[in-house]
Amino acid sequence: MGNYRFHRIFTIVVDSLGIGPLEDSPEFGDVGVDTLGHIAEKMAEAGTPLQIPNLQTLGLANLKPLAQVEPVEKPLAYYMSMRETSKGKDTMTGHWEMMGIHTKKPFITFTDTGFPKELIDELEKRCGRRVIGNKSASGTEILEELAEEEIATGAMIVYTSADSVLQICGNEETMGLDNLYHYCEIARELTMRDDWRVGRVIARPYVGKKKGEFVRTSNRHDYALKPTGPTALNALKDAGFDVISVGKINDIFVGEGITESHRSKSSVHGMEQTIEIAKRDFTGLCFVNLVDFDALWGHRRDTDGYAKEIERFDEKLGALLPLLREDDLLILTADHGNDPTYTGTDHTRERVPFLAYAKSFSGYGKLEEADTFAVIGATIADNFGVSMPKDTIGTSILSELK
Numbered sequence: 001m002g003n004y005r006f007h008r009i010f011t012i013v014v015d016s017l018g019i020g021p022l023e024d025s026p027e028f029g030d031v032g033v034d035t036l037g038h039i040a041e042k043m044a045e046a047g048t049p050l051q052i053p054n055l056q057t058l059g060l061a062n063l064k065p066l067a068q069v070e071p072v073e074k075p076l077a078y079y080m081s082m083r084e085t086s087k088g089k090d091t092m093t094g095h096w097e098m099m100g101i102h103t104k105k106p107f108i109t110f111t112d113t114g115f116p117k118e119l120i121d122e123l124e125k126r127c128g129r130r131v132i133g134n135k136s137a138s139g140t141e142i143l144e145e146l147a148e149e150e151i152a153t154g155a156m157i158v159y160t161s162a163d164s165v166l167q168i169c170g171n172e173e174t175m176g177l178d179n180l181y182h183y184c185e186i187a188r189e190l191t192m193r194d195d196w197r198v199g200r201v202i203a204r205p206y207v208g209k210k211k212g213e214f215v216r217t218s219n220r221h222d223y224a225l226k227p228t229g230p231t232a233l234n235a236l237k238d239a240g241f242d243v244i245s246v247g248k249i250n251d252i253f254v255g256e257g258i259t260e261s262h263r264s265k266s267s268v269h270g271m272e273q274t275i276e277i278a279k280r281d282f283t284g285l286c287f288v289n290l291v292d293f294d295a296l297w298g299h300r301r302d303t304d305g306y307a308k309e310i311e312r313f314d315e316k317l318g319a320l321l322p323l324l325r326e327d328d329l330l331i332l333t334a335d336h337g338n339d340p341t342y343t344g345t346d347h348t349r350e351r352v353p354f355l356a357y358a359k360s361f362s363g364y365g366k367l368e369e370a371d372t373f374a375v376i377g378a379t380i381a382d383n384f385g386v387s388m389p390k391d392t393i394g395t396s397i398l399s400e401l402k
Contacts, residue, residue: 005398006329006358006383010274010286010320011376013095013249014313015267016294018337018350019064019081025349028089030337033348035298038341039310040066042303050307052314054321058332058355063366077357078401080367082333082375085393089349090163092199092224094335095252095289099231099377100392107164107199111136111346115158115166119196126190127183129156133169136160138300138345143169143206143214150175151209156183162299162346164199166191172205177219180205188223200224200251218265222251230389232377233257233287239386241284246273249287259284267292267309271316278323285380289335298338299345306340321357329383329401330357331376356401363402370397 018035025033043050049068052060059075060066086093086103093103110116114134124131132146132155139159146157150171157169166187170180180203188201201223208214234257237243243259247270250261262277264270267290274288290313297306324330337350354370374394381388382396 002385004283004384005327007283007327008278008286008325009284009329009331009380009383010278010288010324011098011331011333011380012274012288013098013290014293014310014332014334015091015289015291016298016336016338016347017310017334017353018339018348019334019353020351022083022349022351028349029344029346030089030339030342030348030350033337033339033342033350035337035339035348035350036064036353037066038339039303039307040069042341043307044068048307051311054314054317055310055332055355058357059364060353060355063353063355075364076361077355078361078364078367079353079355080369081351082354082370082373083351084336084349085372085374089336089347090199091248091294091335092252094352094373095249096227096231097373097393098333098335099227099233099253099257100374100388100394101227101229101231102372102374102393103228108195108197109162109164110160110166110198111162114160116196119190120158122190123158123183123187126186127156129154129183131156131158133157133159136162136345139167139169139204139216140214143208143216144211147171147206147208147214148210162344165202166198166200167202167204169204169206172207172217172219177205181221184221184223197225218263222248224251224254226254227256229391231257231392232381232386232388233285235381235386235389236284236384239384241384241386242282243284244277244282244286245288246270246277246286247289248291249289252289264291268312268316271313271320275316275320275323278320284384294338294347298340298347301340301342301345303340324357324359326360328358331355332357333373333376335373358401361402367397367400
């Protein structure tokens with residue numbers, strides 16, 4: 001490999017950590033949303049302000065004023081806010097845009113109505129099981145409501161959420177993982193049709209036999225749409241660089257452009273995996289998604305839980321930073337918002353943070369707001385001397401990181 005400025009780049013997506021609304025947020029049903037800002041306010045009001053010393057040192061409170069979290073005089077990182085140019089506020093749209101894809105048509109959601117009868121009928125026919133549920137629900141609540149019936153009758157729990165997803169629950173003992181995965185593959189095939197086109201079909205396995213005992217397991221599997229074109233990840237892999245994914249990155253990109261994949265049991269586990277990877281030699285990108293912020297706390301509108309997750313992340317970040325080498329670059333960002341103080345259970349369309357840190361930096365401070373998340377992929381490609389694929393968007397800011 002050549003003489004690159006940064007041999008290893010760690011890009012960590014703190015899933016849903018938005019930092020305030022965009023001008024078009026009301027078009028997405030989001031008025032006055034601010035995931036990080038509102039969490040900090042609520043914690044300060046409760047007398048338990050956010051304790052995030054490592055994020056503070058990097059400059060998060062310099063970028064975003066936070067209640068009772070002081071900015072520092074000389075932050076270690078460069079920082080800016082980023083706008084989403086794609087039409088959407090979901091996981092896939094945000095991550096795809098980071099790596100160069102401009103999504104102009106949002107994915108379909110079925111939050112208010114459930115899935116059409118025609119789709120459900122076809123799913124029942126192909127799977128040989130009756131569908132129960134077919135509504136928007138919390139994954140834990142729908143188990144309490146319907147899992148006993150599923151186990152007793154052999155029915156299949158199908159539900160959605162505020163995301164563009166079709167989720168199928170299956171008891172690992174009575175349905176079996178292989179059957180659950182097979183049904184999800186059928187659902188993925190059916191939802192390739194344009195008017196049923198959801199971003200992801202998700203297998204949601206669980207264990208337990210009665211109410212109060214049901215627990216989802218880590219054998220979740222996402223069946224996502226393939227990216228609509230090659231991304232920075234493909235460009236890196238094709239040029240011979242390592243592209244190591246942690247968490248659900250591999251699912252989001254359906255393995256496209258990934259050379260090594262690590263599934264995570266939690267966001268803390270994802271950081272522990274990243275810390276272990278930081279102890280290894282590689283040349284290329286380690287791309288990390290930490291989903292618990294979104295899945296466990298944002299959608300459930302649990303402000304305290306979200307705040308504690310941020311603090312757990314900050315603690316693990318403190319363990320990662322000393323492992324970074326002189327020729328490493330760390331990028332921290334988010335893919336959308338999910339304001340736990342807002343109404344409903346949906347993601348919120350927001351700006352996201354960008355923090356870039358390297359031990360070799362001689363400077364620091366605020367950069368001009370980026371008009372797309374795609375500066376990330378473009379900057380990574382630029383560092384490794386790789387051309388971005390045709391029709392991708394984004395302009396590198398590598399030269400601004402001095």
